[in-house]
Structures are given as C-alpha cells and as structure tokens.
Amino acid sequence: NAGVTQTPKFRVLKTGQSMTLLCAQDMNHEYMYWYRQDPGMGLRLIHYSVGEGTTAKGEVPDGYNVSRLKKQNFLLGLESAAPSQTSVYFCASSYSPGGHEQYFGPGTRLTVT
Amino acid sequence: EDKVVQSPLSLVVHEGDTVTLNCSYEVTNFRSLLWYKQEKKAPTFLFMLTSSGIEKKSGRLSSILDKKELSSILNITATQTGDSAIYLCAAPNQAGTALIFGKGTTLSVSS
Numbered sequence: 001n002a003g004v005t006q007t008p009k010f011r012v013l014k015t016g017q018s019m020t021l022l023c024a025q026d027m028n029h030e031y032m033y034w035y036r037q038d039p040g041m042g043l044r045l046i047h048y049s050v051g052e053g054t055t056a057k058g059e060v061p062d063g064y065n066v067s068r069l070k071k072q073n074f075l076l077g078l079e080s081a082a083p084s085q086t087s088v089y090f091c092a093s094s095y096s097p098g099g100h101e102q103y104f105g106p107g108t109r110l111t112v113t
Numbered sequence: 114e115d116k117v118v119q120s121p122l123s124l125v126v127h128e129g130d131t132v133t134l135n136c137s138y139e140v141t142n143f144r145s146l147l148w149y150k151q152e153k154k155a156p157t158f159l160f161m162l163t164s165s166g167i168e169k170k171s172g173r174l175s176s177i178l179d180k181k182e183l184s185s186i187l188n189i190t191a192t193q194t195g196d197s198a199i200y201l202c203a204a205p206n207q208a209g210t211a212l213i214f215g216k217g218t219t220l221s222v223s224s
Binding site for chain 2: 004031033035040041042043044045048050056058059090097100101102103104105106107
C-alpha cells in the first residue's frame with residue numbers, strides 16, 4: 001500500500017500561471033482533504049470531498065478549485081497563481097468524517113514568484 | 114466559530130526534561146480531539162481522545178482530555194532529540210466533515 005501520494009513534490013510558478021496538484025490514495029477512503037501549511041499557521045483546510053463527485057469549501061478556498069472525478073483521486077487547481085499561494089500543500093484522506101484519523105500525503109512545496 | 118488553540122507556540126527543552134503541551138477547543142457538538150506529530154514531512158497520528166476514551170498512553174507520550182475545561186494536554190516524559198517536531202492538535206468541526214487544526218507547538222529538544 002502506497003497510502004496517500006502527491007505529485008509533484010516541488011514546483012515553482014510565476015505569478016499568473018496555472019497548475020494542478022494531484023492526490024491519490026489506495027485505501028478506498030471516502031473522504032479527502034486539501035490543506036495548506038504556512039509558518040506559524042498550522043494546517044488550514046482549503047477544500048474537501050465527502051465522496052466521488054462531491055466537493056465542498058473549507059476555511060481558505062479562494063483562488064483554488066478542486067475535482068473528485070474518481071474516488072481515489074482528488075485534484076487541486078490553481079487557475080492564476082499568486083505569491084500569497086506560496087505554501088506547502090498537504091492532501092489527506094480518511095475512511096470516515098472529520099472525527100477520525102486522517103492519513104496525510106508527503107506534501108507539495110509550491111513557490112510562486 | 115469553531116476553533117482550536119494551542120500553547121505554547123514554541124518550546125525549547127533539554128534532553129531528559131518532561132514537557133506538557135496544551136490544547137483548548139471551542140467546538141459545537143464536540144466529538145473527539147486528535148494529536149499529530151509533524152517532523153520534516155507529513156503529520157503522523159498520535160492519539161484520538163473521545164468522551165469514552167479520555168486518556169491515552171504510548172511509551173513516553175500520554176494525553177488527557179478534560180471535557181469540563183474543554184482542553185487536552187500532551188505529555189512527553191524523558192524527552193529525546195527525536196521528539197523535536199511540531200505537535201498539532203485538531204478537532205472535528207460542527208458538521209463533523211473536517212478537522213480544525215490549531216497552529217501547532219514547535220518543540221525543540223537539545224542534547
């Protein structure tokens with residue numbers, strides 16, 4: 001079992017460019033999440049999904065879009081990157097809603113110049 | 114608004130010391146409280162505390178939930194350099210659909 005994987009691991013973008021971060025899990029989890037982590041800010045929820053074909057906004061959704069076309073994949077898109085989106089992005093999944101253990105991917109470090 | 118607050122935000126101790134990390138929560142419809150450890154990469158799960166399981170222990174780490182005070186503590190005894198990490202506390206939001214994380218406590222253990 002690979003658990004939760006994320007691609008890419010690192011990326012540098014110029015302001016205004018777009019990109020998609022891919023999260024994949026092989027644990028057959030229904031619930032998937034995208035967080036961003038900035039120094040001193042903990043983990044902040046961007047978007048989440050409670051099942052295939054569903055998505056919902058989290059605490060900091062502006063500037064991001066997501067899609068969950070397949071149960072095992074959760075994509076995070078940045079349509080027009082801004083320097084404020086420089087961060088480390090973590091994907092997580094769980095077999096039941098937020099009250100249970102979430103399994104995290106290794107993270108993607110994104111820099112927007 | 115649901116929130117989770119951790120203190121202190123950072124802590125430096127010497128190897129062998131005992132430390133206590135704090136987490137307070139204000140969450141409607143409280144279900145559980147979770148502790149994670151984050152070293153260089155992804156957070157890894159430590160404990161989950163609920164109304165029916167208010168105390169957990171694993172080796173030198175232990176955690177207690179105080180539902181009256183709406184708080185939890187994470188204790189680490191006989192600290193080692195390998196305990197250096199960010200410790201995150203989280204609780205499910207009101208709808209139970211996602212976790213709300215505190216800002217974390219950065220623990221540094223010097224040899």
